[in-house]
Amino acid sequence: MQVYLVGGAVRDALLGREIKERDYVVVGATPEQLINQGFQQVGKDFPVFLHPKTKEEYALARTERKQGQGYTGFICDFTPEVTLEQDLIRRDLTVNAIAQAEDGSLVDPFGGQDDIKKRVLRHVSDAFSEDPLRILRVARFAARYHYLGFTIAPETKQLLIAMVKAGELTTLTAERVWLEFEKSLSDGAFSDFLNVLASIGGLSVISAELEKQWNEDTYKTLKARFDYANNHQLHDTALxxxxxxxxxxxxxxxxxxxxxxxxxxxxxxxxxxxxxxxxxxxxxxxxxxxxxxxxxxxxxxxxxxxxxxxxxxxxxxxxxxxxxxxxxxxxxxxxxxxxxxxxxxxxxxxxxxxxxxxxxxxxxxxxxx
Structure with missing residues (x-):
């Protein structure tokens, strides 16, 4: 059994940002092994467990196969034979597909470190398009890291546009859309989030009212307001x-x-x-x-x-x-x-x-x- 730190914690450490939470992937283990070690399983059909002391999330390495529409129609395989690379390839962006072993060494099969250096958000594989929620997630990441100079890779932006045109955003529930809005508001970069959505045709799908007023002047106005809010520690979502x-x-x-x-x-x-x-x-x-x-x-x-x-x-x-x-x-x-x-x-x-x-x-x- 091998344990790796994955995702946002590795990415933010490489960017020199504060790490807010840590997620781990476990390779070569079964649910029973983790339960016997005191881990608490979250849900019945999903291989995520809470550490008995830290309560941090440990997920069994898994593969996913799309079945049906939307962002919930996936079948997971989380047998001990699933490799780390098979787990990482199902992730959204290369910068989120880097793992850190217990000895501190990095496993980076898809060039995430290079993309961090280049300040590029790039999808890992064609499986990216199977999950419509990733449209909003990429917009959120692009907004959050805009101040660091990050941009969306041209091929990834074209894929996002194609997904929007195919009607993928319409499969998301209104509650799920608001949750991504709320996360971006918490990041303090909501103007950039809306700007990315507008640039890929997604804002009009989510809200005709918001899209109708959107232009460069609106973006600059809102950016100045959110900068003021950040500088004055005003983080309330409703405000x-x-x-x-x-x-x-x-x-x-x-x-x-x-x-x-x-x-x-x-x-x-x-x-x-x-x-x-x-x-x-x-x-x-x-x-x-x-x-x-x-x-x-x-x-x-x-x-x-x-x-x-x-x-x-x-x-x-x-x-x-x-x-x-x-x-x-x-x-x-x-x-x-x-x-x-x-x-x-x-x-x-x-x-x-x-x-x-x-x-x-x-x-x-x-x-x-």
């Missing part, structure tokens, strides 16, 4: 995704939410930021405009919504909104108005709501005319 939808309508955002299955909190923040950006990013909003925003955002029960919208707008402007201090003070004082004080004064029924609104307007009017 970042809202940058892409600020120029769209609420109807278009809802359409994207249905197509990609946006989580509710991501969709709601995108709509709230789009709806209220004109007022909250204004240099001189009126008292009534600010009050209406506070009401519609339900500042009184959900104050975090208002704070999130301000943060979305800060990223988009690359500085706090012009009236940030006044808006914050007005929000705090208006929210502090307590309806119990009017009840104590003997005010009843609908008159309580009227008194409450007048008091909140009065608090806001100290900062906005």
């Amino acid at each position: 970042l995704f809202s940058q892409v939808t600020l120029s769209l309508s609420s109807q278009e955002i809802n359409s994207i939410a249905n197509t990609i299955r946006l989580p509710n909190e991501v969709r709601d923040l995108a709509i709230n930021a789009q709806t209220h950006q004109a007022v909250l990013a204004s240099e001189q909003p009126s008292c009534d405009e600010v009050f209406n925003c506070f009401n519609q955002l339900d500042l009184w029960r959900r104050p975090e919504r208002f704070k999130q919208v301000l943060k979305v707008l800060e990223i988009s402007l690359q500085h706090p909104v012009p009236c940030h201090e006044s808006l914050t003070l007005a929000a705090n004082q208006a929210k502090a108005v307590n309806p119990q004080q009017f009840i104590a004064q003997g005010i009843k029924g609908a008159d309580i709501k009227t008194a409450l609104e007048q008091a909140r307007l009065s608090a806001i009017s100290r900062y906005f005319s």
